[in-house]
Amino acid sequence: MGKYAFGVDVGGTTVKMGLFDDKANLLEKWEIPTVKENKGSAVLPDVAESILMKMKEKGISESDVAGIGIGVPGPVDETGMLVGGAVNLGWESFYIPAALNAYIKIPVKATNDANAAAFGEMWQGGGKGYRSMVAVTLGTGVGGGIIVNGKLLTGATGAGGEIGHMHLEDEETECCNCGNRGCMEQYASATGLVRLAGRRLAEDDKPSILRSGELSAKEVFDAVKEKDEVAVEIAEQFGDYLGKGLAVIASVVNPEVFVIGGGVSKAGEILLSFVEPAFQKYAFKQCRNAKLVLARLGNDAGIYGAAALILL
Amino acid sequence: MGKYAFGVDVGGTTVKMGLFDDKANLLEKWEIPTVKENKGSAVLPDVAESILMKMKEKGISESDVAGIGIGVPGPVDETGMLVGGAVNLGWESFYIPAALNAYIKIPVKATNDANAAAFGEMWQGGGKGYRSMVAVTLGTGVGGGIIVNGKLLTGATGAGGEIGHMHLEDEETECCNCGNRGCMEQYASATGLVRLAGRRLAEDDKPSILRSGELSAKEVFDAVKEKDEVAVEIAEQFGDYLGKGLAVIASVVNPEVFVIGGGVSKAGEILLSFVEPAFQKYAFKQCRNAKLVLARLGNDAGIYGAAALILL
Numbered sequence: 001m002g003k004y005a006f007g008v009d010v011g012g013t014t015v016k017m018g019l020f021d022d023k024a025n026l027l028e029k030w031e032i033p034t035v036k037e038n039k040g041s042a043v044l045p046d047v048a049e050s051i052l053m054k055m056k057e058k059g060i061s062e063s064d065v066a067g068i069g070i071g072v073p074g075p076v077d078e079t080g081m082l083v084g085g086a087v088n089l090g091w092e093s094f095y096i097p098a099a100l101n102a103y104i105k106i107p108v109k110a111t112n113d114a115n116a117a118a119f120g121e122m123w124q125g126g127g128k129g130y131r132s133m134v135a136v137t138l139g140t141g142v143g144g145g146i147i148v149n150g151k152l153l154t155g156a157t158g159a160g161g162e163i164g165h166m167h168l169e170d171e172e173t174e175c176c177n178c179g180n181r182g183c184m185e186q187y188a189s190a191t192g193l194v195r196l197a198g199r200r201l202a203e204d205d206k207p208s209i210l211r212s213g214e215l216s217a218k219e220v221f222d223a224v225k226e227k228d229e230v231a232v233e234i235a236e237q238f239g240d241y242l243g244k245g246l247a248v249i250a251s252v253v254n255p256e257v258f259v260i261g262g263g264v265s266k267a268g269e270i271l272l273s274f275v276e277p278a279f280q281k282y283a284f285k286q287c288r289n290a291k292l293v294l295a296r297l298g299n300d301a302g303i304y305g306a307a308a309l310i311l312l
Numbered sequence: 313m314g315k316y317a318f319g320v321d322v323g324g325t326t327v328k329m330g331l332f333d334d335k336a337n338l339l340e341k342w343e344i345p346t347v348k349e350n351k352g353s354a355v356l357p358d359v360a361e362s363i364l365m366k367m368k369e370k371g372i373s374e375s376d377v378a379g380i381g382i383g384v385p386g387p388v389d390e391t392g393m394l395v396g397g398a399v400n401l402g403w404e405s406f407y408i409p410a411a412l413n414a415y416i417k418i419p420v421k422a423t424n425d426a427n428a429a430a431f432g433e434m435w436q437g438g439g440k441g442y443r444s445m446v447a448v449t450l451g452t453g454v455g456g457g458i459i460v461n462g463k464l465l466t467g468a469t470g471a472g473g474e475i476g477h478m479h480l481e482d483e484e485t486e487c488c489n490c491g492n493r494g495c496m497e498q499y500a501s502a503t504g505l506v507r508l509a510g511r512r513l514a515e516d517d518k519p520s521i522l523r524s525g526e527l528s529a530k531e532v533f534d535a536v537k538e539k540d541e542v543a544v545e546i547a548e549q550f551g552d553y554l555g556k557g558l559a560v561i562a563s564v565v566n567p568e569v570f571v572i573g574g575g576v577s578k579a580g581e582i583l584l585s586f587v588e589p590a591f592q593k594y595a596f597k598q599c600r601n602a603k604l605v606l607a608r609l610g611n612d613a614g615i616y617g618a619a620a621l622i623l624l
Contacts, residue, residue, distance in 0.1 A: 075598060078461070084598065132468045146564065149390070153460055155566025156444045157598055165596035166563040167556055170482075178596060244479055251478040252458065252564045254467025284477035284490060286387060286396065286469055 004060055005310040006051050006106075007120075008070040009113060009302030010034065012088040015047055018303035019054060022066070022311055024124055028054070029303060039090035048103030067107040069306030070096065071116030075158025080110040083158040109309040113302055115152045115161065117261065117295075118145020120305030123312055125297040126259040134255045135295070136163065136246070138217075138264035141177070142185035142192075146253055150312075153253075164189065168245055187241035190217040190264050197234045206230050221267035235274045243278020250279075250287035261295025269294070316372055317622040318363050318418075319432075320382040321425060321614030322346065324400040327359055330615035331366060334378070334623055336436055340366070341615060351402035360415030379419040381618035382408060383428030387470025392422040395470040421621040425614055427464050427473065429573070429607075430457020432617030435624055437609040438571040446567045447607070448475065448558070450576035453489070454497035454504075458565055462624075465565075476501070480557055499553035502529040502576050509546045518542050533579035547586045555590020562591075562599035573607025581606065 004027075009016040011034060018029040032050050035042040051068065055061070074086030080097045096110035111119070118127075118135030127133040131150040137143035142164035146153040153160040164185035165178050172182035186192050194215045201210060208230035209223045220238075223231030246258050265271060272292050280288055297304055316339075321328040323346060330341040344362050347354040363380065367373070386398030392409045408422035423431070430439075430447030439445040443462040449455035454476035458465040465472040476497035477490050484494035498504050506527045513522060520542035521535045532550075535543030558570055577583060584604050592600055609616055 144564075148460060148465055149463075151461075153565060155599075156568040157566060157601065159562075159566040159596065159598040160564070162563050162566065162596050162598065166560050167594045180594065180596070183596075248478050248560055249564055250471075251474050252456075252472070252561055253465060254469060254471040254474065256468040282479045282492065284471065284474050284492070284495075286471040286474065287467075289469065 002064040002066040004065045005307045006065065006068045007303035007305070007307030008047055008068060009116060009306055010043060010047070010070065010072045010089065011113070012036070012073065015043065016299065016303050017047070017050060017054075018300070018307060019058070020307040020311060024311065026300070026304070029300065030054075034089070036090055039092070040086075043089060044100050045103050048100060051104060062106055065106050067109060067310035068100065068104070069116070069309035070100065070108060070110045071113040071302050071306045072096065072110060073113045076110050076112045076115075076154065077158045078154050080108070082110075107310075111152060111154070111306070111309060112145075112158060114143035115145040115154065116305035116309070117143070117301035118147055118161070118259070118305065119152055119308050119312075120297055120301040120303070121259045121261065121295050122147050122150075123308040124304050125301060126261070126293045126295045127257055130256045132254070132256045133259060134161070134246075134249055134253065134257075135259045135261065137262035137295075138189055138242075138260065139262040140189060140191055142189045143262070146255075148253065163245065163249060166245060166248065168241060168248075184241065184245045188238065188245060190262070192241075193217045193220055193234070193238050193264060196237050200230060200234050200237070217264045218266065221270060224270060239274025240278045243275045243280075244282045246275065246279050246292070247282035247284075247287070250290050251284050254287050255290055257291040257293060259293055259295050261298070261301065265294055314376040314378040316377045317619045318377065318380045319615035319617070319619030320359055320380060321428060321618055322355060322359070322382065322384045322401070323425070324348070324385065327355065328611070328615050329359070329362060329366075330612070330619060331370070332619040332623060336623065338612070338616070341612065342366075346401070348402055351404070352398075355401060356412050357415050360412060363416060363418075374418055377418050379421060379622035380412065380416070381428070381621035382412065382420060382422045383425040383614050383618045384408065384422060385425045388422050388424045388427075388466065389470045390466055392420070394422070419622075423464060423466065423618070423621060424457075424470060426455035427457040427466065428617035428621070429455070429613035430459055430473070430571070430617065431464055431620050431624075432609055432613040432615070433571045433573065433607050434459050434462070435620040436616050437613060438573070438605045438607045439569055442568045444566070444568045445571060446473070446558075446561055446565065446569075447571045447573065449574035450501055450554075450572065451574040452501060452503055454501045455574070458567075460565065475557065475561060478557060478560065480553060480560075496553065496557045500550065500557060502574070504553075505529045505532055505546070505550050505576060508549050512542060512546050512549070529576045530578065533582060536579075536582060551586030552590045555587045555592075556594045558587065558591050558604070559594035559596075559599070562602050563596050566599050567602055569603040569605060571605055571607050573610075573613065577606055
């Protein structure tokens with residue numbers, strides 16, 4: 001087996017790529033733009049070309065490369081089939097390894113991007129040393145990746161770990177992007193946090209730093225750090241929803257650890273201080289010893305996890 | 313490998329036992345009483361003695377037996393360790409295979425009883441042919457067993473699939489047995505159904521068959537079959553809770569099928585007709601194609617699943 005692997009993380013704007021060795025070292029990383037024209041038909045040829053150029057530059061032959069791991073923004077089943085397509089790229093459903101192999105003759109393994117990030121965090125990030133883990137990505141939405149006994153739980157239709165669309169609130173009147181009402185990501189994402197903040201601020205006239213400037217997840221937690229009372233209330237509400245969601249997940253998969261990443265997690269440990277009490281409150285007692293930790297790999301989690309599909 | 317296996321299902325009143333061949337045939341089944349005196353210290357010796365007697369009776373030697381599978385009413389981890397004991401038996405925490413091997417020299421594998429029942433239903437019951445399945449047992453409480461890619465998800469502390477204690481209702485005022493409020497089994501178990509019925513009947517004086525006699529899960533669904541309007545309302549509420557719970561589970565593990573068993577499921581297909589609409593309402597669209605089916609093995613699911621630990 002070759003001693004190198006490539007990790008590829010296909011996003012809506014850029015494709016992140018990394019060259020790893022079999023000691024889990026990220027030797028080099030770079031990006032290429034995601035060309036979405038013509039239903040994203042240039043994306044995989046571009047990825048292959050970029051890898052071939054990197055191999056030439058480094059003097060790496062095909063036999064030196066154990067494989068290419070690739071994470072894509074859509075549901076991917078165990079075999080590497082993109083089930084139902086990737087809306088953000090314009091991709092229809094197809095078998096990813098064969099499609100990439102049309103341009104480069106190196107073994108390919110594919111998975112969903114959130115699952116790749118989860119796998120990366122288990123390999124070299126906040127979940128290192130654990131084999132039973134749930135990764136939670138708090139960005140525009142809430143992504144999830146579930147690892148059981150060291151393996152990704154992809155689910156019957158590639159929707160394993162789609163925890164952002166877990167029903168969490170019966171009283172919601174607004175629709176989630178998915179069409180349902182009361183999904184976890186309507187509260188526990190960056191967007192959800194801003195929505196909770198807007199609702200709270202509209203309730204009364206209590207003074208708050210948050211009343212000036214534009215509302216963002218960062219602004220809310222910055223205000224919490226300055227002990228802004230309204231911001232603390234909002235963070236408590238956010239933490240209650242997220243902690244409740246994690247408690248529900250714990251009753252299903254009983255993980256050792258939750259690894260929390262994504263934009264909102266940049267708030268740091270203070271975020272966990274709002275989630276932990278709610279988790280303890282709602283979790284079944286036998287699941288309460290699950291640890292809550294921050295993700296460590298940031299935007300590199302996806303390329304790490306994609307490479308881990310090959311190297312782990 | 314021997315061609316026989318024993319499946320043992322340790323309950324609070326009786327121990328059910330079965331002799332299987334490697335073609336998945338249940339050749340014989342029997343029961344012995346569960347002797348709970350002295351912290352249940354006689355249970356495993358009694359099991360061993362009963363198996364040895366059966367082997368003698370049938371002329372089966374130790375080398376003819378591939379192993380003994382055993383399900384016990386408590387959390388059991390991957391290795392067969394009873395984590396935290398089994399309250400109903402008076403057992404403390406111990407390593408089950410070694411403990412049983414003190415009395416009988418045949419390989420032993422152990423798991424939780426709900427997990428064993430789930431595994432049995434996958435092997436020869438309602439989940440036959442599926443590899444990604446959630447078994448839901450609607451009895452006094454709500455038990456769960458989760459199977460991913462043909463393997464039981466036991467969880468970090470043996471609490472995988474403890475879905476009865478999933479938080480589902482923020483407005484609950486009464487405590488669950490576990491100490492939390494709003495757990496799924498406060499609504500979606502036999503006990504929960506009776507509780508919902510009691511609450512509904514107390515709301516007004518609308519005539520109903522249910523106002524005479526003692527309330528039970530069976531009585532509610534019998535009344536539904538006679539088109540009793542109040543009973544239908546109660547079943548709808550029950551179905552809403554259970555369907556919501558299953559939808560939440562689907563967003564985590566995305567199974568192919570839910571297999572629904574336990575006492576309440578004796579109502580038959582009519583039960584599913586109340587759960588399916590709620591499941592479709594709350595489930596993330598990519599998880600909605602999960603099938604809901606009834607369990608088929610009844611009280612034998614546990615011995616089947618225990619034997620499957622050996623034979624599958």
